[in-house]
Amino acid sequence: MQPEAQAPDAQARGALEVAVLVSIGRHPLTGRARRADQDARGVELAMSLDKSRITLVHAGVLDEESEGALRGYLGMGFQALTLVEQPPGADVIPALASALSEAKPQLVITGERAEQGEGSGLLPYLLAERLGWPMVSGLANVEKVENGVATLLQALPRGQRRRLQVRLPAIVTVDGAASAARQSAYGPARRGEMRLAEAPAVFDEASNDWTVQAARKRPKRLKIVKAASARDRFKAAAAKAEGGGGQVLSDVTPEQGAEAIYKLLKEEAVLR
Amino acid sequence: MTEILRRDPRKEWIARNRLHPEHERVLFELGQGTAVATEWMGPNGVIRKNPHGLGFIGPNGIKRIDRSGVQQAPTAGRGAGHSTTTADDRRHVEIEAPAFLVAVVPDMPGGRLSSHDRDLLGLARQLADADSERQGAVLAVVFGSHKEDGFGEAGVDRLLHLDEEVFDGYTPETRLAALSAIERELAPYYWLLPDSKLGGADLGRRLAARIQERPATGVWQIEMDDTCELGWRCTARGAAGTTDIQRALPRVALALSECAEPVSETRHAAQPMALSQALPSQLGRIEDLGQVAVDPAGVALAEAEFILSAGNGVKDWDGFHHAAKVLGATEGASRVAVDDGFMPRHRQVGATGTWVTARVYLAVGISGAIQHLQGIQSCEKVIAVNLDPGCDMIKRADLAVIGDSAKVLAALVDLVAQQREEKRDAA
Structure with missing residues (x-):
């Protein structure tokens, strides 16, 4: 499937230039390289914008494993992907910043954090600081883009949404609440082209001093009982987990029951 | 009447002697009512106890001793220094001239400190109290109006409350400007923020990018290590939670919940503070249009x-x-x-x-x-x-x-x- 925006005649003036920064993900169980989930959602979000011209940008190494993962993005319906070649262990922010300031996209979409490496989620913030663009995190959707102003929907906890307006150019990150990425088709993924770009490499020196190991299970927090007397300590140790003391209303009319439920719902402030 | 407390050894002796005919009257005079003195200072300065004075006669005529102090009336001890107040025995800590500041920016969801915020304040206390020679103070930066009155119990020494309307809603740029003003004026030794979505995680990364410090994100443990620059080493989650990275603790740290035990043994001053200069007005490029009604x-x-x-x-x-x-x-x-x-x-x-x-x-x-x-x-x-x-x-x-x-x-x-x-x- 080829999005209309990719067709040459749609590349007229007025088309929204969107750059999606994609990274190489890591399958949580097998550990194999794959397209990163959040970045794929970002690509999906970009494809849902009408009249947009999307460039996929990746900065990193080109080898067999990463190429397979990157072709996963191409299989979503793209002809090319810009690959800024960087040696392993390089700090990709200068390279990406120069690539973006050259390409001058209106909107830059990324995932929240990488699935391998440090995965600190700092990249969009550092890019925004370097380019002087505003940055919005945790998007669920982009509602519209008009006159250089984008209206965004930010995902809040419990399925709530917040509407924001941001002046373009801007960098946004997508949340897990954004719509899931479409499947990657094998044929287009094979046919897609990797456009290589050169950029000077800046090495990340600080991370050489770190020790990285597989995540340990975090210790469960113990319930600390600070009791002055033995009796209190015994009571705390022997206490039942839950005392069940709920209120039971039997032999009431439906109206009385409804009244009690209404009171509780009001107290909990779930009624709007 | 002089201030000197006079003791009457004879009366004390009668009060101790339960079989003395004037025992009850003397007890009453000494202000102990019918209660029997259970503990007193002996003539040689040794604490004496009367085990028979404890407890009460239960319903079956058997003497019961309830050490929880629930049923037994608290017997007034004699002599100064014997306090009967057990309500709040937490140590009150006031730090007059701190050697450095540990700045914490709690999320305050719903205007109150969340458990994540309390854990973070516990972590800040660890950093501040590590060296008793150079004691630091914990500075909490709170945006907008709040309903919390337990900042002192949570371990806050200094409270910087920025209660202006410009901080309402989603205003990361204004908040960032305020934090960088604090950085310029107070120069905290550490910045600690909760690594919670849309709260500290967003603001902390912005702050780190602005003040050009490389932060540690997803920190869940810290320990002292003199080989590190700031004297602490931290363990942080990396690669979407699948690796642990051990590194020196930087100036800016974003910590996960349960990173430390919350403060429970001390009370702190939570002294209000203010910035000397007014915050510069900020031209916001992000506008909050409010929450959307969701089906x-x-x-x-x-x-x-x-x-x-x-x-x-x-x-x-x-x-x-x-x-x-x-x-x-x-x-x-x-x-x-x-x-x-x-x-x-x-x-x-x-x-x-x-x-x-x-x-x-x-x-x-x-x-x-x-x-x-x-x-x-x-x-x-x-x-x-x-x-x-x-x-x-x-x-x-x-x-x-x-x-x-x-x-x-x-x-x-x-x-x-x-x-x-x-x-x-x-x-």
């Missing part, structure tokens, strides 16, 4: 706040759907209701369906199979409407109404509609 039916069951769930006892399905609409609740169902085809499979609550995290769960006609009860484990308030008073759901529920579910729901819908009508009339 409750579209909210995923796992993250819905208020769920109205139906089971086998529901016969009037139109009434149930109408009630969910009026109450603004997300619909759920038990397995039976789904199997019988009344509700779609993705609405099934329970171990075999969705584990829900609702704050309020209203179960209508659900008897409460164990799989269902497992699925609603993390719900805060459970309300049950059921005909059977002996079912398991009633035992779990915080409020249970025994009655016909259709009638109760109809009455509830009427009540809500009526209240809304009244509110509209009043407005």
Whole structure:
């Protein structure tokens, strides 16, 4: 499937230039390289914008494993992907910043954090600081883009949404609440082209001093009982987990029951 | 009358001697009523105890000793220094001239310190109190209005409250400007923020990018290590939580919840502070248009706040759907209701369906199979409407109404509609 925006005649003036920064993900169980989930959602979000011209940008190494993962993005319906070649262990922010300031996209979409490496989620913030663009995190959707102003929907906890307006150019990150990425088709993924770009490499020196190991299970927090007397300590140790003391209303009319439920719902402030 | 406390050894002797004919009168004179002195300073400066004075005679005529101090009247000890106040024995700590500041920016969801914020303040205390020669102070930076009055108990020495309207809503740029002003003026030694979505995680990364410090994110443990630059080493989660990175603790750290024990043994001053200069007005490029009304039916069951769930006892399905609409609740169902085809499979609550995290769960006609009860484990308030008073759901529920579910729901819908009508009339 080829999005209309990719067709040459749609590349007229007025088309929204969107750059999606994609990274190489890591399958949580097998550990194999794959397209990163959040970045794929970002690509999906970009494809849902009408009249947009999307460039996929990746900065990193080109080898067999990463190429397979990157072709996963191409299989979503793209002809090319810009690959800024960087040696392993390089700090990709200068390279990406120069690539973006050259390409001058209106909107830059990324995932929240990488699935391998440090995965600190700092990249969009550092890019925004370097380019002087505003940055919005945790998007669920982009509602519209008009006159250089984008209206965004930010995902809040419990399925709530917040509407924001941001002046373009801007960098946004997508949340897990954004719509899931479409499947990657094998044929287009094979046919897609990797456009290589050169950029000077800046090495990340600080991370050489770190020790990285597989995540340990975090210790469960113990319930600390600070009791002055033995009796209190015994009571705390022997206490039942839950005392069940709920209120039971039997032999009431439906109206009385409804009244009690209404009171509780009001107290909990779930009624709007 | 002089200030010197005079002791009468004879009276003290009588007070100790329970068999003395004047024992009761002397006790009364000494201000101890009928209570018997159980502990006193002996003539040689040794504490003496009267084991017979303890306890009370129980209902069976047997002497009982209750050491919890619940039933026994607290016996007034003699001599100064014996305090009977056990209410608050936490040490009060006031730091006059701190060697450095540890700045904490709590999230304050709902205007109160969350447990994550308290853990973070505990971590800040570890950093501040590590060296008793060079004691630091914990500075809490709070944006907007709040309802919290326990900052001192949570371990805050200095409180910088920026209570201006510009900080309401989603205003990361204004907050960042305020934090960089604090960085310029107070230059805290450490910045600690909670690594919580849309709260500290966002603001902390912005701050780190602005002041050009490389932060540690997802920190869950710190320990002292003199080989590191700042004297601390931290363990942080990396690569989407699949690796642990051990590194020197930088100036800016974003910590996960349960990164440290919250403060419980000391009380702190929470002294208010202010910045010397007014904050520069900021031209915001991000504008908050407020929350969007979300269709409750579209909210995923796992993250819905208020769920109205139906089971086998529901016969009037139109009434149930109408009630969910009026109450603004997300619909759920038990397995039976789904199997019988009344509700779609993705609405099934329970171990075999969705584990829900609702704050309020209203179960209508659900008897409460164990799989269902497992699925609603993390719900805060459970309300049950059921005909059977002996079912398991009633035992779990915080409020249970025994009655016909259709009638109760109809009455509830009427009540809500009526209240809304009244509110509209009043407005």
